[in-house]
Amino acid sequence: MSATQPITILFADISGSTRLFETLGDVDARRIISSALTALVRISNGHGGRLIKTIGDEIMCTFPAAVQAAMAACDMQRCISTDPAFVADALGIRVGFHHGEALLENGDVYGDAVNVAARMAALSKREQIVTTASTLKDFTSIGGIRSRALGRARVAGKLLPIEIVDLIWQEDTSNLTSIQRAIRVEDTQQGSRLTLRHRGRAIELREDGPPFTMGRDPASGLSIETEWVSRHHATLECRRGLWLLIDRSTNGSFVRIGDEDELRVHRNELPLRRGGCISLGQTVAAGAADLLMFEIG
Known part of the structure; x- marks a missing residue:
């Protein structure tokens, strides 16, 4: 059965997986990545998210509301950056999400909103959460979520660049400049x-x-x-x-x-x-x- 509805789509991708396979071998690397993905899915479920699919070292989830995705994304980053096992293996994640109309069909999600969310994840750097400004437009101070503007980026299927932001998830922001590497606007405006x-x-x-x-x-x-x-x-x-x-x-x-x-x-x-x-x-x-x-x- 197919249905179109507003929904938030989130992608979380493990950074550094290629290095793990090169240094540890397939079996150990796969075990570590699987453990990290399991942790991300658990966090998603805890915020009302639903796992749609796992694509290699990336998960795709949906949430009823953008604020749930934002809080889940922040908790995902905190988990990977503080859990001793993940820190020891130098793991990091990139997260991107977007809220919009999407087609739900046979347990999967399709449409423009999915493409935009995937683009946000592609633009995100290690230890960063990127989303569209339109996704955050109705946010309140709930959860203490903070964001900053990153300029505009081109997205496949969109005639004009769109405004994007990243979420500030670190508890201590004194070293934000070195940790939270912003996307350069001139880079995001280059052609695909x-x-x-x-x-x-x-x-x-x-x-x-x-x-x-x-x-x-x-x-x-x-x-x-x-x-x-x-x-x-x-x-x-x-x-x-x-x-x-x-x-x-x-x-x-x-x-x-x-x-x-x-x-x-x-x-x-x-x-x-x-x-x-x-x-x-x-x-x-x-x-x-x-x-x-x-x-x-």
Whole structure:
């Protein structure tokens, strides 16, 4: 059953997980990250939140009201920064959230508000909580929540930059400048970029650049000479800050965003988020030799 309603979406991402895997190995690193994610979910539940999904080392939760998400976010930061086990492993988290209309369907959440919340998390630095100014507009002094303006940032799907803020969660703010690293406004106002990697080659696409073509045609931006790839297979382009994969092929394109389920795009468009992989003409598993890895930032 589907329903659209106002809701707050929060993403919390563990910073430093790559270093853990490199230094401790897969088993110990996974155990530490799992323990941290369990703590974050417990805090979310304690503030009336609901876990929607875990995406690698990131959780996505929803809350009925923005104030609940804000208080949960502050408690998440305090927990990771003070728990001896997490401090010993030098863990940190980035948190972003946004309140808006979203579509609730089969236990998941979709829509513009989700994209904005994900963008807030992407803009957040280690030990930082970033949200939109509109999310905090109806806040009172409840919970002693304080915030400061960070300027404006571009968000995929939004024609104009939006005002963003971060929450001051530290009890002691005497060293706020060194701990709470603000986002530089000039950085957030740069155009969106997509980095595409294929067989050791890295290609950077810019928001203001022309559409990037992929297919068997030697004149394509990326030429892949295999029988299951169409001559003019697909295009990557940015519209109003939102990156799209546009398929024009016979066999379709297969996309996996993060750890989400694989999607097939056939003569249609698919908005891309954060990062993942693309396989032209066959499933991701079957096309492992020619996977296109993408990252948006």
